[in-house]
Amino acid sequence: MIRKILIANRGEIAVRIIRACRDLSISPVAVCSEADATAQHVRLADEAYLLGPAPSAESYLRIDKIIEVAKASGADAIHPGYGFLAENAGFARAVTAAGLIFIGPSAEAMDMMGSKTSARKVAQAAGVPIVPGAVEPIRSADEAERIATEIGFPVMLKAAAGGGGKGMRLVFQPDELLPALERARSEALSAFGDDAVYIEKAVEVPRHIEIQVFADQHGNVVHLGERECSIQRRHQKVIEECPSPINSAELRATMGAAAVKLTAAVSYTGAGTIEFLVSDVTREFYFLEMNTRLQVEHPVTELVTGIDLVREQIRVASGAKLSFSQDDVRWNGHAIECRVYAEDPENNFLPSPGKISYLRVPCGPGIRDDGGIASGAEVSIYYDPMISKLAAWGRDRDEAIDRMRRALDEYFVEGIKTTLPFFREIVRDQEFRDGKLDTGFIPRFNERRKPADESEAGSATSAIDVHLDLALIAAGLARVGKTHQPAPTLRTSKWKQQARSAVVGGEQ
Amino acid sequence: MIRKILIANRGEIAVRIIRACRDLSISPVAVCSEADATAQHVRLADEAYLLGPAPSAESYLRIDKIIEVAKASGADAIHPGYGFLAENAGFARAVTAAGLIFIGPSAEAMDMMGSKTSARKVAQAAGVPIVPGAVEPIRSADEAERIATEIGFPVMLKAAAGGGGKGMRLVFQPDELLPALERARSEALSAFGDDAVYIEKAVEVPRHIEIQVFADQHGNVVHLGERECSIQRRHQKVIEECPSPINSAELRATMGAAAVKLTAAVSYTGAGTIEFLVSDVTREFYFLEMNTRLQVEHPVTELVTGIDLVREQIRVASGAKLSFSQDDVRWNGHAIECRVYAEDPENNFLPSPGKISYLRVPCGPGIRDDGGIASGAEVSIYYDPMISKLAAWGRDRDEAIDRMRRALDEYFVEGIKTTLPFFREIVRDQEFRDGKLDTGFIPRFNERRKPADESEAGSATSAIDVHLDLALIAAGLARVGKTHQPAPTLRTSKWKQQARSAVVGGEQ
């Protein structure tokens, strides 16, 4: 019986886990760094404890402090969220050794599946196809050159310990290989504390499709279908969907069966994700890696299957059987998620930390926003720049896109730059609406976008842009506003006259 | 083809309709009173026009002005929302006469079903059971006394023109009849501009269950299942659910068939709701009335069926066929809605208008909030005190209640009193969780509540209420705060010490 859970994370995922705790009448305990003393996850928790200064290494990655706090506060279990310590088998071991429940798979399963190289061996043994390449981390520059020549360029360098695009590099030519390797190792070390990098053949025009799996401690293993994650930038997912626009029940069943086989092979428990590369031409799929944790994009699966993955994680960790069987899983409608980042899309997606001076979060039918930040709060330079995940559900993909477009337009984040304008363009893009998704989508989209921008700028000189003119007036008013106090009442007769004259004017 | 819709309403329902317009790439036009110049529905619209001063009779009920604005702005259609002119056949006629599309049923269908007395005749003719009583409005005090004696007390007085509990009175004894009649007429006149009141037998221990119907202009009529609306206060719904906790597929099919028969009998088009009284003992049902418009509580049906009722209304009004057949309608999971009112539950639910100084709207899995107000805005004395509809969906009723409880606790409305604390108690009430709902629920709940309050107050003297003590400290700090500026940084080493000492202290 779990009565109190310490959440070893921050931001939107900590808030998400707090909500699941509340649903189950479990008391949530937050931890925070000095930069997060008034963060949303602290405000929504029952208890909160400081771990240390802002840098992750001194706070959210401090295994010793986290376990100390968990024991002191009387927590029964620890939920690691994603990122930080979520895929750290040492953490899972330390939690268990302290007599607490780790809400995730066993350290042994994490050891086997957490490292991509070892996971590839498991897949090979289970007969699940993998992308050609080496399964061991690269030990030397010579070895890197040898393997790359063997499997042929282009090749992909990947951090053995991590995901999320960090420590990942696509290399087209031999002379780019060694600099790329150095950069990949440096990023991997900084992100995961481990510079091991491996090499594999880069599949061209691939789709990234992943399967959500779930297993309990009683031997039940099921899959919850796929998520299409092909829209990536810097190897980082930016839009995810469930189902994939391919929407083939047969492919889902085949990939799902392969994912279940792998999951069962390592006696996995809890929520996990098996990532595949799928050829858009042949529909062949290759095992890429397993994420042994809750996935960022889990809401799209929740919206379509109706199953609360975090609630189920907690139930399974407390020893309960899965609350559903494979036959109970139904895919209803379509869901899309946009990851809203504090990045400037007009400036090569440079991080844009700072204070959010005004925030309007969209609501209404089919919309779910998983945020971790309040109006007035600071987006810190120390952590991932994701500020929220905006998800839309519809009866079909078109309706989901319609609703996403509306919600993106309703969303207001002032004070920092965000990727919202970028998403507003994508959901209006014909190729996106047609579901023609592969990992080359964003580069192609950026190509299409450029001429459109120029023609827009050109047309602005001929046609009058009233929006621009009104924005110019607003800027002028704000300048004067420093010395001018607007009248407090909104009910002037002048407004009335103006509105009436607008009506009358329109009639002529 | 509808390109622009004028929304003849305000508040959350105007916002809801604007969102549906956005989804369909239709331009939404708002109208407003002087009190609503910066209201949320104005801010979210493409265009906005002033109708007149704050009182409804001078603004939102001004048929002439609304049609003038619609024509001047180039709107193709008018959506009336609910309340105001939504069930005014004269308005529907005027809209059509102006060459615009009225998004709702024909004036003829409204004439037949809009008046409760005439609707009862239609039901009688169609063989749908009705509650015993007169089908004509009462013409005199003598007549009222004669009919009441005939059918026997208790009797119910109801406004012929309206709904929502206005102009409605339950009368237990003969000597209460005439004063109640006067009050009912006065309220009916004020709310609907029509003082016609009729009388019917009050069915004891009844459930209020309604069926959502939908019809297109091509003769297709379907139902979308029931909504349980038994939890009422002052004859006004406060919590609605889909499905009813009775959750009988057979009862749904029988009531649905009766509702479809009635809908077809008047060549109804668009969205409508057939209200029934259902005996909790015999499961017999009686036709009460038809609401010839979108219902306040439509979100629970949307959450469970996945069908966007407002989008469908617009499609059907533009001549399209229904986008689904009866067989396509599936009921998935369970949804509950709480109507959040600006009323003081500790003070006999007196209206509590005023400025909302701080607003935190809940989000997260399974939560949908349909609001019409922003932080800093004023809840006006001129209109209905509903500030939002909070809905929760779950795989089953228990999960929906768990999520509703969490969302209610997350909701923050400062500056005015709301019914949120009342709902927080209801979702924790055992009788509610057991689904024992009838129109007597609230009075019984209030009875159970009183002794609980007293015992809580009593125990406060023995056990220490840390929450109270901390609130006392907060009040003291606020008093001092007037002369004290808190330090701007949150990263003091003292906080660190404090948090650390809390951790260490807990270990001993």
Next chain:
Amino acid sequence: MKLVVTDHGTAHQLEFERDGHLVNALVDGRAYQVEVNPLPDGGVLLVHDGQVHECRVVPTAGNSVRVSSGAREFEFQVRDPRKLADANSADGGEGAAQLVAMMPGKIVRIMVEVGQEVNAQDAVLVVEAMKMQNELRSPRSGVVRELRVATGDTVNGGDILAVIE
């Protein structure tokens, strides 16, 4: 700092010292060490012994404040015993019972006349706001001494509508 904070008639003795973000407080003799962090969107986060309390304090009338702490709400009167003004404003005159409008609205009916005798709970007048009619009843038995409104008047919350003695 010493204050008396009254919660529904129960007076609590509050004493506290503020030192940056740390506050040492005594509530009826119970000691608390509380970390105080102002929130970026208003309100204050109190952390005591690890427990999180998000509090918002809104002044209502006179010395009265409404405090919300998470999902709980409190109504207090805060008095500084050293200040005379605080002590006096605690309650109004108590000789006669006043019928006060609880909210803004319009007087739609008056059931009594000046000089008329009324019993406690007798209906005195009806106020309409937000389309609901609310009957105001006499708080006590007595004689209607004053009627300060007429049918059709618009009133504000807090207005005295009638005096019953």
Next chain:
Amino acid sequence: MKLVVTDHGTAHQLEFERDGHLVNALVDGRAYQVEVNPLPDGGVLLVHDGQVHECRVVPTAGNSVRVSSGAREFEFQVRDPRKLADANSADGGEGAAQLVAMMPGKIVRIMVEVGQEVNAQDAVLVVEAMKMQNELRSPRSGVVRELRVATGDTVNGGDILAVIE
């Protein structure tokens, strides 16, 4: 009031008179009559010919402002022609190209030395923020005149990191 508002290099002449909630404006000679209503949660609602524009203006640096109007965003420089200070702050020195940090972060690598010749788009240094490494490239061909940072330094957005001449 007369102002010059520059949008990505294009200067617009803005002239307006405010009369309570009504503003009469000329933008490059185009006349607008605009109703101006401040919003309760910040920002302003402009209604022109019935069309609604919810605008928020945030100062960024110097005379620069960011204006969001619905889902559109603009960056302007606002100058009052009568004020000298405005004219001068429009642009910095233009003799040398400066490499400016676009965001706060940490310098993790420097690829050039003072005195070294670089081509436009050559990598100069790498800044890490939010766990992403970003390579800053030279805006022009020339010689590295100054390097104001060293590996391991923490920088703020707007800091000049290097000067290339």
